Amino acid sequence: MTERRSFKWPALLTSTGRGIAFGGDYNPDQWPDEVIDDDIRLMREAHVNTVALAIFSWDRIEPREGEFTFDWLDMVIDKLGAAGIAVDLASATATAPIWLYDKHPEVLPVDRYGHIVNAGSRQSWQPTSPVFKEYALRLCRAMAERYANNSYVTAWHMGNEYGWNNRYDYSDNALHAFRSWCKDKYGTIEQLNDAWGTAFWSQHVNSFEEVLLPRHMGGDAMVNPAQQLDYERFGNDMLLDFYKAERDAIEKICPGKPFTTNFMVSTDQCAMDYAKWANEVDFVSNDHYFHEGESHLDELACSDALMDSLALGKPWYVMEHSTSAVQWKPLNMRKRHGELVRDALAHVAMGADAINFFQWRQSSSGAEAFHSAMVPHAGEDSKVFRGVCELGAVLEALSDAGLQGTELEHADTAILFSAESEWATRCQTLPSMKLSHWHDVRDWYRGLLDVGRRADVVPLAYDWSQYKIIILPTVLALPDVDTRRIADFAQTGGTVIIGYATGLVDERFHVGLGGYPGAGNGLLRQMLGIRSEEFNVLGSEAEDEPAGITLSNGMTTRLWQNDVTSTAPDTQIITTYQGPAAADWELDGTPAITTHSYGAGKAIYIGCDLDRQDIAHLVGLLSDALPLPSDQTAADSSQTCDARILHTVRRSTDGAVRFDCYLNRSKQPVEITGIHGEPVVAYRCESVAKGTYAIMRNGVLIMRSER
Incomplete structure (x- = not known):
């Protein structure tokens, strides 16, 4: 396992260097120079103490190849620093200048259909392009040489949202790199053939030079799922390697300052395996944009629970969120009164020590002109800017009270998250293409909140042995080594809750034999004390079929039911399928939810999908079977516990x-x-x-x- 970099937090320009960081992306190159002094006046009024600078400024810094113009950036940094505003300086490589694409069109990514992804947006470059990397690293070194000793620059911000537009590249450079990646992983071609199950559909390869990318193969063609899962891992690793190359180029010249890059974690996106990325930053950062509708706050808390785990409990950085509406969703809802401040303080409550927005001043042109900002189109005499000022004062009060540097207390329950299982649930060859591991994590998180239990969200790859309860919702791809860890957790007294589509395949996308779930060569079934033979999948596509099946305790399942055909003698059946729809599908009386003692612990099996309300109902029914929550959030027993x-x-x-x-x-x-x-x-x-x-x-x- 990769050794983790030491935690290092960026200093502010306060007398102590401490305090909650507050600010946002600052893009003065969008505006005439005379606006800068007014920006700094307003920043001071809003209690801003840090900005992320030069994220999209490559063409301003290097307007022509090899011609660097730093005077404007020097001026901005000096003005900010003199005003007590620290700079998180970007490598500026997120958007390349048009002259680079004009000279080297070969750096452009290629989609799965063979079409070139043209320039004009962000990250229109191949992570595996040696030509692009040469230009990017030259810029990184120039930035580092210029600002290595600048005391106003207190952190380095590599790239921006790596993978936003080039997560999947099917270029020839990517093909050659994928072949090398496969060789490094498997060592021999025989190992790759075994892992990918190439005996099916005559896919055997005789050498790594025959390995292909999962490009478009026809209208209804089905990609080898093991090959696709490896391609997902490869794409993650190539972008991580690019980030590390940028970081190392700057760090060699400018050691000692902390490095980060902004993750993209919300329960509607988690593009990378951030459990790996977190090892390579000095402090963890995230861009989070609220989910419209009633899940707004809960979704934020669920995403932040994963961020706190990625940070190993250390404070983490909100690099971007929005003051109000964005402009890139099908439905761009504004925030209600109070939500600007409430959302920011919710991030703080979940462990963040930095609150930043995209962006400082709302653009008057370009693709994000209607994305809200700290200073909106309406200017300083606006509800949004008054809310920003109010928030800045509140964060300053929290800093004065000593909150910065404190750490979030852990819950006693961990919901386990796996980026690889999220990728696997998108496979087009599963019994249902409506699975979503991350959304099931969110539903379990919210269901627990609804009964007054808070959970942490922890990467499967991390250490979760200190928890009392672990929950695995749709952890589809479960390696044998992790199945063993889960069994050991239960053996030594832990409570394990296994979801309906957990452990169906291993990390190679191989199905375990002998019945479901097959993970660990039957170890998961043994721990659960059940055996299932088939999946019963429902959907509106089937005319005149039941839309759901009821359970004997009144709950309803609407997507997936496991046909449990045998249970161990000591397995306790909590509830069964019941009613006309269950009888129609020959499931009437079949166990749906069970519990089984295993060593000193307990394994609970949820054999069907449940919505958030039924999860809350179930947790209530299982209260006698679950460990009592630790008294972690009450000063004494008189504390009121209210699920609202x-x-x-x-x-x-x-x-x-x-x-x-x-x-x-x-x-x-x-x-x-x-x-x-x-x-x-x-x-x-x-x-x-x-x-x-x-x-x-x-x-x-x-x-x-x-x-």
């Missing part, structure tokens, strides 16, 4: 100071009692009596207490 409140605790590393954060998940005011400490933030809150607060819609209460 998201409650987290951040604590200093010595345990002397704690911050209790309360956020209203509902649309109605919620009154909470038994509150201890002194209020640092009471946003949209009212003190009703001593220790009792009413938290309004979009309200946040943050209390500070000392041991």
